[in-house]
Amino acid sequence: MKTIGIIGGMGPLATVHLYERIVFRTKASKDQEHIHVLIDSNTNIPDRTKAILGQGLDPTVELLKSAKNLESIGADFLIMPCNTAHYFIDEVSKDISIPFINMLDETVKYTYNKYGKDTVVGILATDGTIKSKIYEDYYSKVGIKTVIPQKNQDRIMKFIYDVIKRGNFELGTDIFFEVVNELKELGANAFLLGCTELSSAQYLFKFEGDYINPMEVLAEKSIIFAGGILN
Structure with a gap:
């Protein structure tokens, strides 16, 4: 199976719940039948709403850092449990070579x-x-x-x-x-x-x-x- 890379930390609780749902929704009778999941819970990613409203730092630097990190350690594709961050998905996607599922x-x-x-x-x-x-x-x-x-x-x-x-x-x-x-x-x-x-x-x-x-x-x-x- 392919390895999932999660760009998390937006927020940490949402990251936990996404991983939990992946585990609960996967049919498996033993550890080895579950999916390999890599998580970068990057709480350094600036607030996405503030950035869009012109009141905060651009989050794409940290988003891309996490994306490249996950790619380098073996993720086959990326997902991101933050709706607002998808405003920046095209900017991040162009600098990585693995698929990015758009939520x-x-x-x-x-x-x-x-x-x-x-x-x-x-x-x-x-x-x-x-x-x-x-x-x-x-x-x-x-x-x-x-x-x-x-x-x-x-x-x-x-x-x-x-x-x-x-x-x-x-x-x-x-x-x-x-x-x-x-x-x-x-x-x-x-x-x-x-x-x-x-x-x-x-x-x-x-x-x-x-x-x-x-x-x-x-x-x-x-x-x-x-x-x-x-x-």
């Missing part, structure tokens, strides 16, 4: 196949992902309509940074569902967890419904690409 592209394909062209996707994501319109652009290519929070974007940022990134899980999910309800009012019938902290939140709080979880999509795609068998 956003795979998520849009998954959405189209599961929900169809006529669904309306409500995007829950960081300010950087929202401002860059990266998911809107990907979805528009397949004709899927998207909506974003108009009143409560600050609430989803608070949930991502204050609850998940800071580990204040006792604060719960109330502010998250405030944003979901707004997106429902705007016509959404499926909800994109467009930040890997939100993917982690689904694993931690075990909420169910029409949520599109890019980290789950990426784990499944990575297993198949590596030559593993899905559990």
Whole structure:
């Protein structure tokens, strides 16, 4: 099987959950039937949202450092559990010689196949992902309509940074569902967890419904690409 290289640290909890999902979703009866996974949890990568908004350092230097590191120690392809960082994926990909699975592209394909062209996707994501319109652009290519929070974007940022990134899980999910309800009012019938902290939140709080979880999509795609068998 191929060796997976994970550019992690964005954040560390999301990196842990992606690796966990790869392990849980791989059909294996012994250690040797699992996939070889290399992880560079590079917490030196600057904040992606701040960079996109012109308020922070360019993360591509550290992203490329991790990519080259993983390539040099034997990764056959790369994945990255950070939606916002995919804004920089083309810049990183051009300087490496191994494939880079695009989580956003795979998520849009998954959405189209599961929900169809006529669904309306409500995007829950960081300010950087929202401002860059990266998911809107990907979805528009397949004709899927998207909506974003108009009143409560600050609430989803608070949930991502204050609850998940800071580990204040006792604060719960109330502010998250405030944003979901707004997106429902705007016509959404499926909800994109467009930040890997939100993917982690689904694993931690075990909420169910029409949520599109890019980290789950990426784990499944990575297993198949590596030559593993899905559990």
